Amino acid sequence: MKAKGWKDLAIGGRIEEAGCAEEFETGSWRTFRPVRDEEKCIHCLRCWIFCPDSAVLVEDGKVTGVDLDHCKGCGICEKVCPPKVHAIDMVKETDLDKEE
Amino acid sequence: MKSIAAKKVIALTGNDAVAEAMRQVNPDVVPAYPITPQTELMHKFADYVSDGDVKTELVLVESEHSAMSAAVGASAAGSRVMTATSANGLALMWEIVYIAASSRCPLVMTVVNRALSGPINIHCDHSDSMGARDSGWIQLHSENGQEAYDNVLQAVRIAEDTDVLTPVMVCLDGFIISHTIEPLEVIPDKTVQEFIGEFRPVHNLLDSDKPFTFGPLDFHDYYFEHKVQQIKAMEKAPNVIESVGIEYGKLTGRKYGHVETYKTEDAERIMIALGSTCGTVKATVNELREKGEKVGLLKIRSFRPFPVKEVREALAGAKAVAVLDRSASFGAQGGPVMMEVRSALYGETAPPIKGYIYGLGGRDINPDHIKQAFDEVKDMASSGKSSDETGFLGVRE
Numbered sequence: 001m002k003a004k005g006w007k008d009l010a011i012g013g014r015i016e017e018a019g020c021a022e023e024f025e026t027g028s029w030r031t032f033r034p035v036r037d038e039e040k041c042i043h044c045l046r047c048w049i050f051c052p053d054s055a056v057l058v059e060d061g062k063v064t065g066v067d068l069d070h071c072k073g074c075g076i077c078e079k080v081c082p083p084k085v086h087a088i089d090m091v092k093e094t095d096l097d098k099e100e
Numbered sequence: 101m102k103s104i105a106a107k108k109v110i111a112l113t114g115n116d117a118v119a120e121a122m123r124q125v126n127p128d129v130v131p132a133y134p135i136t137p138q139t140e141l142m143h144k145f146a147d148y149v150s151d152g153d154v155k156t157e158l159v160l161v162e163s164e165h166s167a168m169s170a171a172v173g174a175s176a177a178g179s180r181v182m183t184a185t186s187a188n189g190l191a192l193m194w195e196i197v198y199i200a201a202s203s204r205c206p207l208v209m210t211v212v213n214r215a216l217s218g219p220i221n222i223h224c225d226h227s228d229s230m231g232a233r234d235s236g237w238i239q240l241h242s243e244n245g246q247e248a249y250d251n252v253l254q255a256v257r258i259a260e261d262t263d264v265l266t267p268v269m270v271c272l273d274g275f276i277i278s279h280t281i282e283p284l285e286v287i288p289d290k291t292v293q294e295f296i297g298e299f300r301p302v303h304n305l306l307d308s309d310k311p312f313t314f315g316p317l318d319f320h321d322y323y324f325e326h327k328v329q330q331i332k333a334m335e336k337a338p339n340v341i342e343s344v345g346i347e348y349g350k351l352t353g354r355k356y357g358h359v360e361t362y363k364t365e366d367a368e369r370i371m372i373a374l375g376s377t378c379g380t381v382k383a384t385v386n387e388l389r390e391k392g393e394k395v396g397l398l399k400i401r402s403f404r405p406f407p408v409k410e411v412r413e414a415l416a417g418a419k420a421v422a423v424l425d426r427s428a429s430f431g432a433q434g435g436p437v438m439m440e441v442r443s444a445l446y447g448e449t450a451p452p453i454k455g456y457i458y459g460l461g462g463r464d465i466n467p468d469h470i471k472q473a474f475d476e477v478k479d480m481a482s483s484g485k486s487s488d489e490t491g492f493l494g495v496r497e
Contacts, residue, residue: 006325006332011265012204013326014303015313 022070026053030073032090034066040087047077047088107285107352114245114277117284118184118210118270119144121252123154124292127208128179128299131159131170135189136222137274138212142184164189168196175205176314178304180256182207186274187214187228194232200267201236202330203315206259207267209237210252213375213426214274215461223462224274226374227427230436236330238268238337239404241374243360246284247401248272250354253287256296257344263336265302271403273376275462287352295351337405358407360399361414363389367396369477370415372441373424374400377458377465381424384470395474400437408444415445420481421453422473424465424493428457434490452480458493469493 010016034047043063048056055071057064066077078088112120119141122130130149132142149158159174161167167183175181185193190211200207215221216228229239240255242248248270255268272278287295303312318326342357349355362382364370371381378399388395398414400407415421423442425435433439438455445453456473459465473493480487 003321004325006328009322009325009329010312011326011329011333012202012303012314013316013318013322015316016310018311 025069026072027069030093032073033093033096034077034088035091037087040085042085046080050076050080106288109283109285111281111283112245113279113281114248114272115141116144117245117249118252121249122182123148124289125256126154127156127182129157129174129181130183131161131167132183133161133164133167135186137214137278138184138186164192168193171207172196172200172203172205175207176305178301178306180299184210186212187216190228191216197232197235204265205267206265208255208259210270212274212278213271221461224276225426225460229269229271230427233404238266240270240402242272243376243378245277245282254344254348258340261340264333264340266333276376334405341402358402359410362397364396364398364414366394368394368419368481369474370396370398370418371422372398381470384467406440411441411444412448418451420477421451422477423455425457426459452484452486454487456491456493463494
């Protein structure tokens with residue numbers, strides 16, 4: 001997203017569109033990334049309910065992935081994933097970079 | 101524009117004159133907290149509210165910080181909002197004074213100038229509003245009750261202009277104007293309403309069809325742009341102040357600009373002042389003129405935005421200039437007015453200039469002090485050299 005200059009920006013710090021936080025990518029803040037094991041996941045949607053950034057992606061009642069543009073890596077999804085299931089692990093981004 | 105409105109002359113104190121202007125404006129919301137010498141202004145306005153003369157929602161808050169906060173909130177909700185304060189009240193508003201300006205709330209606030217503590221004092225000087233000169237508000241000064249009344253009505257139009265959308269402080273000298281009864285001309289209520297027009301907020305939080313976020317966090321990535329917008333709006337204000345002043349002149353016979361020049365055209369020595377002192381200077385100018393001394397007064401009405409062009413024009417032919425400040429700027433190169441004037445003249449063919457501080461904490465200024473200053477700058481006019489030393493008028497050594 002290209003940031004507007006003073007000539008185009010709404011005055012007084014006002015934000016005129018609703019839901020524009022989506023345009024602001026916060027994924028770069030992340031130190032740990034949630035990595036989900038598709039085989040272990042029972043699609044209970046606890047991670048979807050608790051995610052403070054609405055970054056857990058769901059289609060037809062099933063978790064399909066994580067919106068990495070907005071996931072800040074807080075780890076709440078890992079904590080709320082039922083212990084017996086343990087489908088989510090928080091992995092250091094730098095370790096993932098090495099794998100990649 | 102119609103011919104000059106029917107005039108009615110009544111006797112009012114400066115505070116009552118502002119309350120009368122506010123009654124005629126009939127603002128949607130007035131959050132207020134009493135402080136000397138502004139108190140009678142809001143007493144009077146509260147009477148109008150109680151008597152049903154206005155439809156205003158008067159919000160009686162627990163402090164000035166809350167008064168300004170409520171003003172910002174009501175303005176964001178699409179209301180026409182006015183308030184008034186003095187000295188320590190303005191100081192307690194401080195945080196929200198800046199927020200009102202940066203949120204582009206077109207408020208009109210009367211500041212009945214009083215010395216800012218300490219030592220504690222209730223009388224007039226300009227240390228309160230001068231401290232707020234960088235808060236982003238437009239500041240208009242009044243010489244008397246008539247001007248205070250006229251400035252309040254014009255301030256509504258200036259603040260709400262869509263090119264400006266910046267709050268306006270109308271300054272009047274505490275006690276000297278606020279508590280002095282003068283005969284002044286008021287225009288009919290209907291004429292006032294036609295002049296100010298219906299308030300059409302650019303943004304309105306209660307408009308559910310156009311939701312927006314007000315007052316969000318604004319970091320390094322946007323804050324700077326919003327501040328430049330404020331600077332640019334202030335640059336557009338002079339044209340609006342001028343056109344509103346001309347329109348008001350056609351309506352009332354009292355035309356307003358950024359400055360008023362009094363016998364400056366052929367003046368060799370010009371004094372610059374703000375507020376009620378200008379009346380004393382005018383009388384002294386008349387007295388000295390009778391003795392053949394070519395002296396004049398440049399009265400500054402809009403201190404923010406500062407009228408650089410008008411000041412340069414008025415001083416173009418002067419041989420010496422004396423600048424009066426009713427507040428100190430400690431450790432600075434003179435008082436706030438002095439610094440503005442000297443800065444305006446930089447790079448110009450400038451006459452020698454000397455700054456004076458006077459009237460702190462309500463100390464009287466009389467024609468002898470003004471003559472003293474005019475006398476002292478006479479030497480500068482012949483030597484052509486400025487004085488870096490700030491003079492003090494009416495202080496004991």
